[in-house]
Amino acid sequence: MSSNQAFSALQVGVLWRRLNALMDETAQTFVRTSFSSVVRDNWDLAVSLMDSQGRMFAQSSRSVPSFIGTMPRTLAAMLLRYPAETLQPGDVLVSNDGYIGTGHLNDITMVRPIHRNGRLIAFVGSVFHSVDIGGAPSIDARDSFAEGLTIPVAKIVRAGVENEDVVAFLTENLRAPDETLGDIRAQFAAYGLCITRLLKMLDAEGIDDLDRFVGEILDRSEASMRRSIVAIPDGVYGDSLLVDGFEEPLRIQCEIRVTGDSLTVDFAGTSPQIDRPINSVLNFTTAYSAYAIKCALDPTVPNNDGCFRPVTITAPEGSLLNPRRPAPIWGRHLSGHYLPAVIFSALAERLPGRVIADCGSPIWNVYFAGRLRSGRRFVKMFFMNGGHGARPAEDGPSCLSFPSNIATVPIEQFENSVPLLITEKALIPDSGGAGQYRGGLAQRVSFRVTAESPVQMTIRHERVRFPPRGLLGGMPGRAGRDYVNGKLVAAKARIDLAPGDDVTFETPGGGGYGPPAARDPALIATDLREGLVTAAGVAASYPAVLPRVVSDV
């Protein structure tokens, strides 16, 4: 078939689905043979296909939003070092440079070129989270050098042969090299499957020019996004919010400029970068901004570069959302997870039916490190989500992960693996922001140290100073709190716990949507009967309906 071939809607539909399914199969192959639980259980990974021009056109569907759109940028940076025309079949490029990758060193990106009849036609790439990356990441890190090993852009495989120098560097610098290298090699096998199937698919469908076909996918996705943007009146919509930060609060300033069928998200006015590990590199800023735009405007199109052609995302260099090297970046989610919230609130007046109030995020987690009774060391992470923001026609769900998507670990599994007991995991009444629609409730999770030796705890929590905001008249959710033995402690801290100590976390509640006065009294009565709000809470938030509701219940 000639390279001017036109593609029928049937062919585009079938092959596009097949390419997306191929990415899911490639990811599945990786996960099935991976070693680490962060890959197996949390799917902290993404697999993508890019064409010969580096345009991403298919991505695995189960993923965390951190990886949206990062891979083409990483690939472009890699190709500066190893130009495309110098790549051999069977090469694999690698880097975990947070500034060209996904924003912290723990994410390792690899890309393998795909050749057909001697010509480079595409790239398959993947990114995954390695729990250990050497170094000593901590909330006290003052630069990214402390946060672990940076693998510069390198060839980890040369024409099908592993580069032993790169492997030796990794082996000597990582605490669990077998696990990380095991995950890396699992991806090599997945690439092999992906390439075989892709080439077979192109042959069977008679696709000579993949780039042209990719153009078709991207054009359709782009057109769909443009149609959604056109529906927003032209104008400039802005908002800002405050981040707890460390000693001083930090500001995230967001301006969205809509012009016809394109829009720009500009974070000018955001606080400068700080020498603490909560800076979000531009790729991470872009990923969470793009995610928010997609959720609000065009959530169903499979993720590819075409979706974001009409969208420009910028942040001033040297700011919290576009730091310069070597600012520390380990906890980049502590600023990046705020971006959907500020984008939604900026758009709320114009798109009231399409956005939600603030969620109780950035996600809360806690690391416990200590010794098992056997003497073996353990490090265990536990995730706790806050309340979800209220929606335009519905209360926010309680304790639901957003914008990251990380499940909790079952209590019984947790207690089976480490010497800590969970003594409570319960919804916090009155923690959801009041409104016509109520924010989702937060949770209280308490732990008791049952180890025989001290346990070191690391926490890095946000929304303690500034609670999740309500939208369009909705009230804020309850701020989060951290306690050790009943006493409030700092939300970003490393604390040594003694056997018998009790720790309690109260995650933030979701913001409300619309004015509380507009809430259906029947919903308030139900909430009161179910104990999701207290009588005192109703008195404070919905004073007008209190007598009636209380007498009903």
Add this chain to the structure above:
Amino acid sequence: MSERYRIGVDIGGTFTDLVMLDTGTGRLYNDKVLTTPRDPSVGVLEGIGRILAANGVSASEVEHVIHGTTLVANAVIERRGSTVALITTRGFGDVLQIGTEWRYDTYDLFMKLPEPLVPRHLRLEVTERVGPDGRILEPLDEADVVRVARQIASGGVATVAVSLLHSFRNPAHERRIREILAREAPEVAVCLSSDVMPEIGEYERASTTVCNAYVLPVFKHYLRRLTDGLRRIGVRKDLYLMLSDGGTVHESTAAAYPVRLVQSGPAGGVQAISAIGRVAGESNLLCFDMGGTTAKACLVDDGQPLRTTEFEVARVYRFKKGSGLPLRVPVIEMIEIGAGGGSIARVDHLGLVQIGPESSSADPGPACYGRGGRDATVTDADLVLGYLSADSFLGGDMRLDVAAAQDALHRAVGAPLGLSVIDAAWAIHETVNENMAQAASIHALEKAKRLSDYVMVPIGGAGPVHACNIALKLGLPRVLCPLGAGVASALGFLVAPVAFTLVQGGVVPLDELDRVALRASLADMQRKGLEMVQAAGAAPGEATVAYVAAMRYVGQGYDIDVLVDAQALAEEDGHSLRAAFDAAYLAQFNRIEAGMPVEIVSWRVTVSGADPGVDLVAGRPLAAHGDARRGSRKVYFGPRSGFVDAPVYDRYRLAPGSRFEGPAVFEERESTTVVPPGAVAQIDAALNLVVELPIEAAEGLQS
């Protein structure tokens, strides 16, 4: 030999299917009656009366009635269960609502979560605590239990679910609560999580226990009506039911664990296909059941359907994993795809053909039904392409309207994309086949299976119509189409042995395994299982026992099933258990980690009676004789070949040994098998139509 008839009954959405087996002659009889949704037992009794009368059999000659039902799943989906209270460890009553905290849809800001079956004010907490090793850390506060029990007794609660932390390791507190409830609230039924599903995972265990409690009264009531009715019409023997994992149990077992019947009907279909495969000498099967609104696929390996204990019921979005209530029950593992004959086709905002998941219901149905339906469906496309015939649908009982189908296809897909009606129909046909092939392909990959080693067995009305095209896409060389696949589930109830699976969780590293305690625990499970299958009529000598350990490397989140032989259990060291795990892990993941410690997560003990030994060859005499050829019609096999003239045959008149070259069309009452050019079809001894596909020309998704 007075009681020599066995009857299988499957209640579907529209029809209640019946299959009767004469154990004396091996002969099988089929029938169907309309389902009576308000009280399904009415339809069952009517159907049994009819199949007995039609064949001159007296009710006293019935040996077994074996039954499968969607009642349990429907009661949860439609929220028709009873009022349940949940008792938990203090501090954990909200676990049922908090769930996994995971979004099943990354991009949907408005995704809905299923409402828990127990509202918060009925989630009651008591002071007690069991540790992860089963030790009691805090004794049960009995005054607390009495207080809670009185609250329950006073307030309209029908059933109580009790789910305490780590109760699967030590059920003492749950059992004590049951005793106190029996005294303080004797009217309520009680379900203990340590009884219903003693496995690790507090949320899933509570959800399963609550669900069991929720459907228990409804199901018991239904069983009572049915058994009373059977006695009334003169059936003297007890009733048996099929569980979701394909085992059959006595009604008393089913009444205690109704949640185990959540996928009862489809399990029967897979059991039937497995039996049909065995007769045909095929043990690796891809069961493919395509009906009006959905398609289901299931893998059968070495004659055994793949099983799992993970299931979801009452999904908010039927085809979105994670949007339902999680259950931990032994089930046959199936994937469900939103693609059936009634699935609606449209052009989406990307300018592409989209099929389903919305479906035209039976009424008005696809446009070609001529009942006023205006949506273009897969069935409309199949009709226009010649896969279905306007004159012979449902044995000719229902004339299809070709013009209405063409009109709908033009409106929904042809006009928006500038395609002819034929091209629009082909786009729909190809897209739906592609969707199903991809779903099957991903499922096989998750299970580490090569689909080219499998034989596809299509059932359901639309299954045989689409099977060959899908098999070609998947690189499957052979398709085996059983006769009368419309009543497969009811047939499956007759061919499956009596069996019950017991589960016991408890995470133990292999090198800390207490073999004495383990053997005692397994012996106890085996004893309970034997009691159940013997109560269901199995002779003590013929029962077999299978042990499966769910094992993993320490620290992993996924476990794999390891079949363990009795020899390994008798050994004093862990070598053979480790070896069995290594072999299973190697088979699934193509590698092992020699140095990594291994742990056992749970045990499953399945006790089975003897195979009922139904003779599917003798049971299927030719239904009709004479010339099978019904003429021919034009069938469209893609733009390269266009419409091709294909001979049409009456499936009921095809004798064993007949051989045909594709293209060819084989019609039976409930379905049509379409064989493409280049393929060869033969009728085997059991009257299956076996299609050999020209696989070298196939563009299999799996290399």
